[in-house]
Amino acid sequence: MSTLDQRSLLETISLTMRFAGLVAVSNFNLQLQKNELVGLIGPNGAGKTTVFNMLTGVYRPSDGKMILDDKPLNDLKPHNITRLGMARTFQNIRLFKDLSVLDNVRLGHHIHFNYGLLATALQTKHFYKEEASTQEHSLELLKIFDLEKYQDLQAKNLPYGAQRKLEILRALATRPKILLLDEPAAGLNHKETEELMQTIQKLRQDFDLTILLIEHDMKLVMGICERILVLDHGETIAQGKPKEIQSNPIVIKAYLGDGGGEAQT
Amino acid sequence: MKKQILTFLIISILLFLGNFIVPAMMNPYLFMILIYCGINIIMGVSLNIINGITGQFSIGHAGFMAVGGYVSAAISFYVLMPLLSLFPSDNTILSLFFQNALFVASLLLGGLGAALFGYLVGLPSLHLRGDYLGIVTLGFGEIIRVIILNLDFIGGARGFTGIPAWSNFFWIYFFAVAVVMVSFRLLGSSHGRALLSIREDEIAAESIGIPITRYKVKAFVLSSFFAGIAGGLFAHFIGYLNPSSFTFIKSFEAIIIVVLGGMGSISGAIVAAVITTILPEALRPLQEFTRTDFRMVIYPLLLLTLMLTRPQGLFGNKELSDVLPFLKRKKSP
Numbered sequence: 001m002s003t004l005d006q007r008s009l010l011e012t013i014s015l016t017m018r019f020a021g022l023v024a025v026s027n028f029n030l031q032l033q034k035n036e037l038v039g040l041i042g043p044n045g046a047g048k049t050t051v052f053n054m055l056t057g058v059y060r061p062s063d064g065k066m067i068l069d070d071k072p073l074n075d076l077k078p079h080n081i082t083r084l085g086m087a088r089t090f091q092n093i094r095l096f097k098d099l100s101v102l103d104n105v106r107l108g109h110h111i112h113f114n115y116g117l118l119a120t121a122l123q124t125k126h127f128y129k130e131e132a133s134t135q136e137h138s139l140e141l142l143k144i145f146d147l148e149k150y151q152d153l154q155a156k157n158l159p160y161g162a163q164r165k166l167e168i169l170r171a172l173a174t175r176p177k178i179l180l181l182d183e184p185a186a187g188l189n190h191k192e193t194e195e196l197m198q199t200i201q202k203l204r205q206d207f208d209l210t211i212l213l214i215e216h217d218m219k220l221v222m223g224i225c226e227r228i229l230v231l232d233h234g235e236t237i238a239q240g241k242p243k244e245i246q247s248n249p250i251v252i253k254a255y256l257g258d259g260g261g262e263a264q265t
Numbered sequence: 266m267k268k269q270i271l272t273f274l275i276i277s278i279l280l281f282l283g284n285f286i287v288p289a290m291m292n293p294y295l296f297m298i299l300i301y302c303g304i305n306i307i308m309g310v311s312l313n314i315i316n317g318i319t320g321q322f323s324i325g326h327a328g329f330m331a332v333g334g335y336v337s338a339a340i341s342f343y344v345l346m347p348l349l350s351l352f353p354s355d356n357t358i359l360s361l362f363f364q365n366a367l368f369v370a371s372l373l374l375g376g377l378g379a380a381l382f383g384y385l386v387g388l389p390s391l392h393l394r395g396d397y398l399g400i401v402t403l404g405f406g407e408i409i410r411v412i413i414l415n416l417d418f419i420g421g422a423r424g425f426t427g428i429p430a431w432s433n434f435f436w437i438y439f440f441a442v443a444v445v446m447v448s449f450r451l452l453g454s455s456h457g458r459a460l461l462s463i464r465e466d467e468i469a470a471e472s473i474g475i476p477i478t479r480y481k482v483k484a485f486v487l488s489s490f491f492a493g494i495a496g497g498l499f500a501h502f503i504g505y506l507n508p509s510s511f512t513f514i515k516s517f518e519a520i521i522i523v524v525l526g527g528m529g530s531i532s533g534a535i536v537a538a539v540i541t542t543i544l545p546e547a548l549r550p551l552q553e554f555t556r557t558d559f560r561m562v563i564y565p566l567l568l569l570t571l572m573l574t575r576p577q578g579l580f581g582n583k584e585l586s587d588v589l590p591f592l593k594r595k596k597s598p
Contacts, residue, residue, distance in 0.1 A: 079476045
């Protein structure tokens with residue numbers, strides 16, 4: 001909506017997702033400004049990944065609107081949304097396991113190559129030029145996380161932390177405006193998480209990215225996010241600066257319960 | 266580009282010489298096996314594009330071969346032969362050239378016919394996954410066969426006779442080489458990688474912007490085009506087509522080739538095509554020995570043993586160039 005002074009890059013208006021009676025997400029409103037880094041937190045089953053799945057077209061929202069750069073996203077397929085400039089990673093890593101590390105990143109470039117099947121069959125000059133530039137670009141990306149030494153390795157043989165990084169690189173290779181990270185620090189140790197925090201910051205600057213991330217690691221979320229939204233049972237129960245969220249009684253209640261029975265992970 | 270034309274010329278000349286030397290070197294029975302090897306290589310390598318590279322399950326490949334075979338046979342019989350008979354057949358180089366050019370045109374049209382069917386089958390059914398797609402393609406193969414059975418102008422159940430025997434060693438191996446080369450090049454391109462990504466993880470593939478349905482249809486169209494060409498080559502070699510050559514058993518032969526060679530491996534498909542063609546024939550002398558036909562007991566047993574000891578197929582998902590690095594080509598024009 002253009003009622004705002006500053007036009008947001010991504011905007012959702014009362015986004016709702018119902019699965020046969022169960023309301024997974026209701027009335028989700030989000031405005032992402034360019035270059036922002038926003039965190040989406042909440043207890044397990046709060047609907048965070050459902051929000052991602054709606055934004056990337058995996059689920060079609062039952063209600064509400066999503067607008068990216070003035071273009072409505074509601075009826076688009078996932079691959080079209082990627083073309084508009086939104087890329088994501090997955091909670092449980094979804095790499096192309098049997099393909100090489102380099103191929104995984106090269107596949108990220110897929111939407112930017114242009115040569116037809118005929119050029120492939122005849123291996124024209126144009127074909128070689130495109131392939132060479134794809135390769136060069138992919139290797140540059142791999143260097144960010146020091147993965148270029150693994151380029152010929154099958155992705156499934158990478159250590160867990162490197163797999164997470166590779167998935168981020170694959171998403172980056174699509175040259176997105178918005179990057180959605182679904183629990184990027186899950187399964188990483190303390191040191192790796194620390195590294196990841198710095199890298200996310202750096203990526204945002206170098207690639208002029210807007211980042212929305214889901215995370216359970218409070219240190220990471222509080223450390224790098226400028227703004228945080230808290231979901232519980234599909235409702236947005238709070239949003240604001242990390243400091244405000246930390247001391248928000250509703251958030252504490254959602255995480256710890258009334259009498260403080262369950263412990264926070 | 267120059268190098269490519271050179272390679273093309275060298276292969277053509279070698280095959281052209283082979284066309285005269287090879288049949289003279291062996292008896293007609295062995296030559297026939299060699300020809301079937303070539304046709305089965307095309308069938309195996311083309312099915313590998315769908316089953317191996319894209320990871321879809323198609324068991325209707327014989328249907329596409331039938332379409333290609335009958336379309337090109339019908340074009341040759343009803344259009345090209347009358348056309349050729351208008352000119353005096355004096356066996357000069359010019360008339361031979363003319364005949365071969367028409368033959369290639371007929372083959373390509375047969376391939377296009379099969380590709381059209383690949384598109385028609387692919388479009389509605391590619392939202393299906395795994396076994397469901399398998400059943401649809403199986404049904405399609407049978408429908409094609411039954412339709413042909415009832416079309417009188419192409420012989421129906423009696424079979425289609427009088428197809429000109431224009432096919433020969435040169436053309437069969439020319440197309441086999443072409444199909445293999447296109448397959449390899451496909452695999453090394455962005456198109457091929459997109460197909461592989463569909464096999465690996467459809468959700469992830471969509472998330473990086475790959476239109477998976479469109480690519481599945483592409484795989485089907487390309488694969489059925491090649492199968493159609495195999496059908497045309499077959500028809501013009503035997504000079505006779507019968508619907509019973511295209512039952513689902515034929516489809517299964519193609520699947521055996523892909524699985525035996527290793528899903529996705531082109532070299533594997535080639536080797537497996539040769540093995541599955543030669544093995545049943547090589548076991549024939551055994552028959553004299555045992556006085557009963559144990560061939561079809563031993564052949565499946567061999568396949569069974571191989572699959573039990575090497576479930577990933579002969580080559581797994583490796584290519585010959587992975588094992589013998591000197592075959593690897595440099596990545597430059």
